Amino acid sequence: MAKRNNTLKPVVVKEHAVQSLAEAGIYDLELPNGTKIVALANTLFPNHDENAVKLILDHIERTRPEVVFLLGHIADEDSFRALADTEVNFLHRLKDAQALADAMANDGFEERVLALGKANGDFIKRFAQFGASVFYIPSWTNIGLPNELSIMDYVQMKKRFLDTWAANHPDASDIPSDPSVKLPTEIDELFGIDGLENIQVLPYGAGVLVNGTTLFMVGSFRRRAAGDSSQEEWLQRGYDIVKSVDGKSGSAWWTDIEHTLPEPVNNSHQSHEVGYLWQANRNGHLGDYHRRSQSIGVFTMYHDHLFGEVVPFVPGSDGRRSLVIEGHSYTEETAGAKKNGGTLKLAHSKSEPLKVNAPTRRGAAARSTRSRKR
Numbered sequence: 001m002a003k004r005n006n007t008l009k010p011v012v013v014k015e016h017a018v019q020s021l022a023e024a025g026i027y028d029l030e031l032p033n034g035t036k037i038v039a040l041a042n043t044l045f046p047n048h049d050e051n052a053v054k055l056i057l058d059h060i061e062r063t064r065p066e067v068v069f070l071l072g073h074i075a076d077e078d079s080f081r082a083l084a085d086t087e088v089n090f091l092h093r094l095k096d097a098q099a100l101a102d103a104m105a106n107d108g109f110e111e112r113v114l115a116l117g118k119a120n121g122d123f124i125k126r127f128a129q130f131g132a133s134v135f136y137i138p139s140w141t142n143i144g145l146p147n148e149l150s151i152m153d154y155v156q157m158k159k160r161f162l163d164t165w166a167a168n169h170p171d172a173s174d175i176p177s178d179p180s181v182k183l184p185t186e187i188d189e190l191f192g193i194d195g196l197e198n199i200q201v202l203p204y205g206a207g208v209l210v211n212g213t214t215l216f217m218v219g220s221f222r223r224r225a226a227g228d229s230s231q232e233e234w235l236q237r238g239y240d241i242v243k244s245v246d247g248k249s250g251s252a253w254w255t256d257i258e259h260t261l262p263e264p265v266n267n268s269h270q271s272h273e274v275g276y277l278w279q280a281n282r283n284g285h286l287g288d289y290h291r292r293s294q295s296i297g298v299f300t301m302y303h304d305h306l307f308g309e310v311v312p313f314v315p316g317s318d319g320r321r322s323l324v325i326e327g328h329s330y331t332e333e334t335a336g337a338k339k340n341g342g343t344l345k346l347a348h349s350k351s352e353p354l355k356v357n358a359p360t361r362r363g364a365a366a367r368s369t370r371s372r373k374r
Contacts, residue, residue: 016142017149021217021237024206029067029135031210031301036065037308038132039216039297041244042276042290044076044146045123046099046116049279049294051336052313053126055323056277056296058330061130068132069208069297071244071274072139072218075120075191077146077154078285083112084158084176092284109162109177113155113190121191128198138187139218140204141245145290148187149204155190159183211304215239219246219273226250226292230271240306241271242297247290249275251309272297272310280337298325 031037038060043053060068079100096104103116128134138148162177169175188194188201202208207217215237223229227250233241250273255266275293299308313321319335 017140017153019140019205019220021205021207024203026207026209026215027202028212029208029210031067033302035067035301036063037067037069037210037297037299037301037306038065039069039071039242039244039272039274039299040277041071041218041274042073042145042247042278043123044073044278044283045120046079046097047076047278047282048123049277049337051332051334052277052294052321055313055321055330055332057126057130059298059323059325059328060127060132062328063325064130065132068127068134069216069242070124070127070134070136071216071242072137072141072205073145073147073244074124074136074138075146075148075151076278076283077148077150078283080113080116080151081154083116084109084162094282094284097282108175108181109159110181110183113159113183117184117190118192121193124191124193124199125196128196132198134199135208135216136188136193136199136201137206137208137216137218138201138204139245141218141220143220143222143245144286145245152185152187152190155183156185209239210306211301213240213304214242214306216242219243222246222289227252227271227273230273234269234271240269241273242299242306243271243273246273247276247292248273249293249295249310249312268305270306274310275312281340294321296323 038056040056079097082096082100083103099119100116103112103119106112106115124134124136140149141147142150159177163179166172166175166177166179184190186194193199193201205218205220207215209215217233219229219233221229221232222245223232226248229246230241230243230250231252233243251270253268253270255268258265258267274297275295276291277294280291280294293312295310295312297308297310299306301307311323311325313323315321316331319338320332321336322329322331
């Protein structure tokens with residue numbers, strides 16, 4: 001009788017990090033009347049939707065908003081993992097994005113990480129090139145999405161592993177890392193955007209409270225219907241909400257009654273959530289749940305309250321998408337983010353359709369046979 005292998009195999013279980021908004025911090029920001037704001041998220045650079053980003057930058061260049069919020073999931077964790085972890089994948093077969101391919105062209109692990117980090121920083125700088133103050137909130141949220149905290153976690157853990165291997169194999173011809181080189185432990189340093197006056201990087205999962213009324217945040221949970229998760233945040237936080245993370249687009253406004261004496265007094269509330277901006281025909285491993293709608297938030301601050309809405313990308317009849325903001329249309333030059341696939345054909349290659357004899361009734365055929373016999 002063959003011996004069964006009942007040996008317990010070691011399994012490494014890694015807990016997902018969890019953070020509260022209270023610990024991450026809520027930062028106050030006072031904005032004067034007329035301040036224009038753009039909010040976006042979920043670009044996952046370098047797998048971002050470049051055509052969509054260009055339309056956003058066209059709007060920023062034209063209107064010159066004073067504030068741009070980057071609400072998490074701006075960088076792609078899986079692209080950093082690809083710098084050292086090679087795998088044969090029979091499901092996802094697209095070529096690497098150009099920025100990742102350029103980083104992979106470097107020899108050592110440290111050079112690759114720093115090159116891809118710099119590319120991410122250059123991407124973020126694009127949103128500040130027209131004078132806006134950029135507030136970047138990196139994400140720790142792990143509900144099926146890559147996040148910035150996992151980038152730092154992976155880089156440091158992989159660096160430690162490779163350095164240990166290099167120290168134990170000093171005579172190896174191919175050393176994967178250089179133990180004498182230290183990699184940054186802060187996301188702004190890794191991306192090369194630390195110390196910049198017009199780009200501020202907040203703690204993972206933090207929030208920005210604008211004029212004491214509206215909270216800009218990443219968020220940490222999702223709901224099935226667009227707008228539901230932002231309304232749940234409003235119930236929990238007590239502020240008007242602009243959030244991301246869910247891959248859906250929605251804006252909602254409503255009122256409730258504060259009191260009725262001596263006359264009714266109503267309070268107005270609003271909640272918004274911005275969608276995804278990564279390339280729709282890439283990142284297939286994320287499934288379809290997180291790619292419900294592409295959009296950005298466009299707002300103006302008046303008398304301590306936010307005026308504006310989440311604006312979706314609208315496809316035209318020719319496949320090109322547009323952003324329509326305050327009556328102005330921004331349209332991509334060529335249709336982007338087309339679905340992968342092609343055209344199928346039948347096996348026969350004849351140019352003419354197959355000829356099929358018209359059906360006859362059995363009774364008519366029999367009468368015709370009898371008449372010929374007579």
